[in-house]
Amino acid sequence: xxxxxxxxxxxxxxxxxxxxxxxxxxxLIELGYAKIEYIQGIIDNTLEYGPYYLIAPGIAxxxxxxxxxxxxxxxxxxxxxQPVSFGHEECDPIWLLICVSATDAEQHIxxxxxxxxxxxxxxxxxxxxxxxxxxxxxxxxxxxxxxx
Numbered sequence: 001x002x003x004x005x006x007x008x009x010x011x012x013x014x015x016x017x018x019x020x021x022x023x024x025x026x027x028l029i030e031l032g033y034a035k036i037e038y039i040q041g042i043i044d045n046t047l048e049y050g051p052y053y054l055i056a057p058g059i060a061x062x063x064x065x066x067x068x069x070x071x072x073x074x075x076x077x078x079x080x081x082q083p084v085s086f087g088h089e090e091c092d093p094i095w096l097l098i099c100v101s102a103t104d105a106e107q108h109i110x111x112x113x114x115x116x117x118x119x120x121x122x123x124x125x126x127x128x129x130x131x132x133x134x135x136x137x138x139x140x141x142x143x144x145x146x147x148x
Contacts, residue, residue: 006031009078010137017051017086017094018043021062024078024097033074033101041068042099046086054091056119058083061112063100070101075111077141079128096128118144 007027014020021042028034041064045052053061064070076099083093098115102108119125124144131137 004031005135005138007074007076008134008137008141009076010131010134011079011081013081014084017046017084020060020078020080020084020086020094020097021046021099024060024062024076024099027076027078028074028099028101031074031076033070033072033076035069035071038064038069038101041065044068051086051088051091054086054088054094057091058093058095059091059119060086060094060097061100061115062097063102063108066103070103072101073103073107073111074101075099075115077128077137079131079137096125 025039042062078097083095085092127140
């Protein structure tokens, strides 16, 4: 379950993958989970390694290394009103971004496992995709039985 409604953004519009990454990371910065440079860390890593964080069709898990600006462990969920391309044939276009800030490898793995459990629930995925407001998205995630 997600702890803070401010960590959810529903039905947002962006023009590019860079905008999508910046938007997805913004709640983590505003809530004190990451520094502003975390956004640039994700973008730089994407340019160097490609979109390594696309985990399934339509779903991205943008994150950077702890030393690139992570302050505390946190997760923010963003859905897009119009999916955007990241240049990945198997996963594009992306409509859900789950931005992760993790301070160490162990916590990163635990968070990824919790997210994987969450994404196993196809009904929950459909509810997230249908959420039109931040509050609606928060309620959907808050009702999940998985601790994130």
